[in-house]
Amino acid sequence: MDHKNEISGGYEHKVQYYETDQMGIVHHSNYIRWFEEARTDLMDRLGFGYDKMEECGILMPVLSVSAEYKHPAKYGETVRILASVTEFTGVKLTVRYVVEDAVSGEKKVLGETRHGFVSRSMGMVRLKRDYPELYRIFSDLLEQGKANGT
Amino acid sequence: MDHKNEISGGYEHKVQYYETDQMGIVHHSNYIRWFEEARTDLMDRLGFGYDKMEECGILMPVLSVSAEYKHPAKYGETVRILASVTEFTGVKLTVRYVVEDAVSGEKKVLGETRHGFVSRSMGMVRLKRDYPELYRIFSDLLEQGKANGT
Amino acid sequence: MDHKNEISGGYEHKVQYYETDQMGIVHHSNYIRWFEEARTDLMDRLGFGYDKMEECGILMPVLSVSAEYKHPAKYGETVRILASVTEFTGVKLTVRYVVEDAVSGEKKVLGETRHGFVSRSMGMVRLKRDYPELYRIFSDLLEQGKANGT
Amino acid sequence: MDHKNEISGGYEHKVQYYETDQMGIVHHSNYIRWFEEARTDLMDRLGFGYDKMEECGILMPVLSVSAEYKHPAKYGETVRILASVTEFTGVKLTVRYVVEDAVSGEKKVLGETRHGFVSRSMGMVRLKRDYPELYRIFSDLLEQGKANGT
Numbered sequence: 001m002d003h004k005n006e007i008s009g010g011y012e013h014k015v016q017y018y019e020t021d022q023m024g025i026v027h028h029s030n031y032i033r034w035f036e037e038a039r040t041d042l043m044d045r046l047g048f049g050y051d052k053m054e055e056c057g058i059l060m061p062v063l064s065v066s067a068e069y070k071h072p073a074k075y076g077e078t079v080r081i082l083a084s085v086t087e088f089t090g091v092k093l094t095v096r097y098v099v100e101d102a103v104s105g106e107k108k109v110l111g112e113t114r115h116g117f118v119s120r121s122m123g124m125v126r127l128k129r130d131y132p133e134l135y136r137i138f139s140d141l142l143e144q145g146k147a148n149g150t
Numbered sequence: 151m152d153h154k155n156e157i158s159g160g161y162e163h164k165v166q167y168y169e170t171d172q173m174g175i176v177h178h179s180n181y182i183r184w185f186e187e188a189r190t191d192l193m194d195r196l197g198f199g200y201d202k203m204e205e206c207g208i209l210m211p212v213l214s215v216s217a218e219y220k221h222p223a224k225y226g227e228t229v230r231i232l233a234s235v236t237e238f239t240g241v242k243l244t245v246r247y248v249v250e251d252a253v254s255g256e257k258k259v260l261g262e263t264r265h266g267f268v269s270r271s272m273g274m275v276r277l278k279r280d281y282p283e284l285y286r287i288f289s290d291l292l293e294q295g296k297a298n299g300t
Numbered sequence: 301m302d303h304k305n306e307i308s309g310g311y312e313h314k315v316q317y318y319e320t321d322q323m324g325i326v327h328h329s330n331y332i333r334w335f336e337e338a339r340t341d342l343m344d345r346l347g348f349g350y351d352k353m354e355e356c357g358i359l360m361p362v363l364s365v366s367a368e369y370k371h372p373a374k375y376g377e378t379v380r381i382l383a384s385v386t387e388f389t390g391v392k393l394t395v396r397y398v399v400e401d402a403v404s405g406e407k408k409v410l411g412e413t414r415h416g417f418v419s420r421s422m423g424m425v426r427l428k429r430d431y432p433e434l435y436r437i438f439s440d441l442l443e444q445g446k447a448n449g450t
Numbered sequence: 451m452d453h454k455n456e457i458s459g460g461y462e463h464k465v466q467y468y469e470t471d472q473m474g475i476v477h478h479s480n481y482i483r484w485f486e487e488a489r490t491d492l493m494d495r496l497g498f499g500y501d502k503m504e505e506c507g508i509l510m511p512v513l514s515v516s517a518e519y520k521h522p523a524k525y526g527e528t529v530r531i532l533a534s535v536t537e538f539t540g541v542k543l544t545v546r547y548v549v550e551d552a553v554s555g556e557k558k559v560l561g562e563t564r565h566g567f568v569s570r571s572m573g574m575v576r577l578k579r580d581y582p583e584l585y586r587i588f589s590d591l592l593e594q595g596k597a598n599g600t
Contacts, residue, residue, distance in 0.1 A: 020172035066366035
């Protein structure tokens with residue numbers, strides 16, 4: 001496992017039958033869900049899972065999502081989803097995803113989500129001031145992402 | 151439209167592409183969601199939608215579900231879901247579903263859900279005493295169901 | 301109903317309970333499914349639904365998708381999804397979506413999907429030469445989209 | 451790990467955010483999908499996954515499903531799904547499921563699916579005659595299920 005995987009987790013997902021459609025491939029909407037799986041897994045492993053964030057009263061709503069479909073994943077395959085932080089300003093966060101075949105490494109889907117930070121009362125949050133621990137986590141992820149050339 | 155349809159709503163659902171699986175038919179889990187669509191539609195039309203119920207602080211958790219698959223629904227088809235109350239004791243409710251082709255009337259799936267009633271604080275609720283309006287609605291539905299021989 | 305709605309169909313979708321997540325809003329992946337609903341509805345009304353396309357042996361795979369989330373849709377609401385063609389070259393198609401509250405018109409989500417055309421044998425297709433009827437439909441949609449300033 | 455787990459696989463599933471609904475719990479339709487995950491995982495481990503079955507031209511359509519909801523699973527939890535064969539006649543198969551918290555063992559949901567066997571041409575199949583290898587697998591599973599008192 002290389003350093004890049006170590007950061008992004010190399011989260012694995014086994015394609016389920018209920019994720020296929022009648023074209024015999026994974027329905028394109030499911031990759032958006034896999035992005036979320038990889039993102040929340042990443043946060044979990046960094047000690048800042050949704051539970052911890054909810055406890056802190058902070059939410060990370062999705063502002064936008066995009067996906068580029070290269071090769072369809074199929075039932076029976078296992079994919080690896082690499083998530084890396086490509087932008088972090090303290091008020092906005094961008095996460096990038098590479099979905100690839102866990103065995104062959106063939107690129108299936110590339111994607112990106114952008115997030116804001118809001119407190120439970122839905123006011124905007126400045127991480128550096130309000131949640132310095134979380135600020136440091138994302139800053140570190142951004143540095144690691146740069147170091148790995150993503 | 152006969153009397154039975156009038157009660158149960160004859161709720162219609164157009165089969166969506168994302169509801170199919172690689173067998174070329176609707177994935178069997180989706181019918182459980184369609185039961186919910188028909189049930190909430192029925193409650194809406196009776197003036198007691200989820201919004202009203204939440205306002206009253208009452209929830210109707212699903213205790214059990216069952217479905218019998220007769221003929222698969224396919225993409226491009228529209229189904230009609232008939233929901234009728236077959237049992238109501240004031241503390242428990244049973245709703246029965248018939249999913250049929252909207253054009254041919256072919257029976258696709260038969261199903262049933264059972265529900266309890268709890269208040270927001272998750273305490274059990276006695277509808278007759280605590281929510282007489284809702285009690286009357288379900289009692290009426292049960293009578294109509296009986297009259298229609300369901 | 302203005303001309304734009306006439307083209308794009310003003311497809312309506314009632315938000316379902318199973319489409320919500322624990323944040324109390326529609327899960328962001330579902331809008332991608334609603335784009336598909338509006339797109340297939342548009343094709344249906346133009347006489348070129350999936351059934352017809354499959355009959356012709358032609359498929360319209362999704363090459364990319366993007367969505368920008370403005371305001372969350374909630375359970376109990378009905379949304380209208382306006383789909384319009386913003387680009388068509390004969391080998392590539394771009395469809396744009398506006399998801400808005402059916403009552404207030406509040407913009408919920410903006411989105412876009414890009415598609416290619418392939419024959420069953422997965423070879424690329426030139427619509428103008430191979431499927432002139434379908435070519436005319438998309439060309440007309442593009443013109444109408446331009447006329448409406450989308 | 452006890453013998454029972456060894457048979458049924460003790461398949462684990464991490465609850466995903468997109469599987470929750472606005473009640474803050476896993477939407478009840480998703481357990482039906484988890485049954486499928488555990489069932490296909492069991493078949494995989496026995497060397498008779500969907501791929502192998504498709505290769506043999508045999509399908510195992512779901513004839514019925516039922517679920518009894520005991521305690522809701524929540525985001526952040528991991529569940530274990532125990533699948534065991536409780537009936538097998540050579541033409542019909544019944545699989546039983548216990549969904550429990552992976553840590554505490556608390557029972558979340560109990561369920562059952564019934565299946566038939568059909569060949570690609572949708573004719574009914576007699577496993578003993580047509581697919582003796584698969585017949586032996588299910589017969590063994592039934593014996594093991596009995597031995598474990600399920």
